[in-house]
Amino acid sequence: MTPSLATGPAAARSPAVFAAMVPSAARPVPVAPPALWGDDACACDRDQVIFSEGDPATSVRIVTSGMVRILRMMPDGRRQIVGFLQPGDMLGLALTGSYLYSAEAVTPVTLRRLSRFQFDALLDRDPDLRRRLLAATATELQVAQDQMLLLGRKTATERLASFLLRQARRLTPEPEDHCRISLPMTRTDIADFLGLTMETVSRAFTKLKTSRHIRLLPDQMVELLDIAALTDLSEGC
Numbered sequence: 001m002t003p004s005l006a007t008g009p010a011a012a013r014s015p016a017v018f019a020a021m022v023p024s025a026a027r028p029v030p031v032a033p034p035a036l037w038g039d040d041a042c043a044c045d046r047d048q049v050i051f052s053e054g055d056p057a058t059s060v061r062i063v064t065s066g067m068v069r070i071l072r073m074m075p076d077g078r079r080q081i082v083g084f085l086q087p088g089d090m091l092g093l094a095l096t097g098s099y100l101y102s103a104e105a106v107t108p109v110t111l112r113r114l115s116r117f118q119f120d121a122l123l124d125r126d127p128d129l130r131r132r133l134l135a136a137t138a139t140e141l142q143v144a145q146d147q148m149l150l151l152g153r154k155t156a157t158e159r160l161a162s163f164l165l166r167q168a169r170r171l172t173p174e175p176e177d178h179c180r181i182s183l184p185m186t187r188t189d190i191a192d193f194l195g196l197t198m199e200t201v202s203r204a205f206t207k208l209k210t211s212r213h214i215r216l217l218p219d220q221m222v223e224l225l226d227i228a229a230l231t232d233l234s235e236g237c
Contacts, residue, residue: 040113050091050103050111057094060119063087066109067184070101071192081193084185086170093119107184154236159194160204162234164214168224180223 041064044050050061053072068085082101085091091103114122123130154162167183168175183190191201208214213230215223224230 042111042113044105044109044111046105046108048105048109050105050109051099053099053102055099057092057097057099057116059113059115060090060092061111061113062090064110064112067106068103068109069106069185069189070103072101079192080195081189084189084193106189154234156194156196156200156204157207158234158236159196160190160201160208161213161230163190163194164208164222164224165227165230165234168227175224175227177227178223178225179227180217180221183220183222 044066050068063085064087066087068089068091069081070083070085070091071079071081073079084106085103092099094100123133164181165175167181168179171179171181185193187201187205188198191198194201196204205214205216208230209216213224213226213233215225217223
């Protein structure tokens with residue numbers, strides 16, 4: 001995956017996305033300086049395909065508004081969502097000549113684009129950008145390990161608690177009780193990210209609601225009522 005190009009404290013305290021490697025859900029919010037990306041902007045409707053796995057990797061994009069899901073398709077037609085990208089995240093930085101995953105708009109999305117040639121030239125003349133990409137790669141390895149643990153060892157409720165906390169930590173590194181997060185993705189999207197069925201995800205939401213860990217609000221908002229309890233649950237305590 002590719003990282004947010006945030007600088008300063010926000011970049012230091014939040015994991016980034018390196019889209020050519022292992023996508024994740026926890027990433028910094030700040031948008032990279034627009035001047036780096038020129039004026040080549042585009043807009044995508046909800047569920048529109050941005051690019052598909054195997055397409056020629058001719059450009060790199062940065063999300064400036066909305067949410068993007070990135071996914072891989074299995075030979076039997078099932079999909080695995082491997083990340084949700086938000087403003088400030090890049091996508092399309094492939095190590096080979098083709099994209100390693102597909103990207104689709106979860107919500108209406110706007111993006112800015114650089115050709116691979118332009119992006120390579122930007123890296124050549126900006127040592128600080130190269131350092132940030134390297135730091136993002138190292139951080140992403142830890143995020144990938146966390147995702148492997150989530151998919152391999154955690155129960156459905158523990159997985160959902162981990163997911164909700166990741167979304168909250170995109171807003172602030174240390175969320176407090178009663179913080180509210182937006183979940184514009186569908187329950188099916190969440191299920192395909194957590195390696196569960198939609199029915200299991202729905203039961204997990206109900207369990208967290210009944211136990212007073214969360215409150216479900218209109219407009220796809222969720223209030224996290226007890227951060228400490230959610231953290232303990234996500235860690236299997």
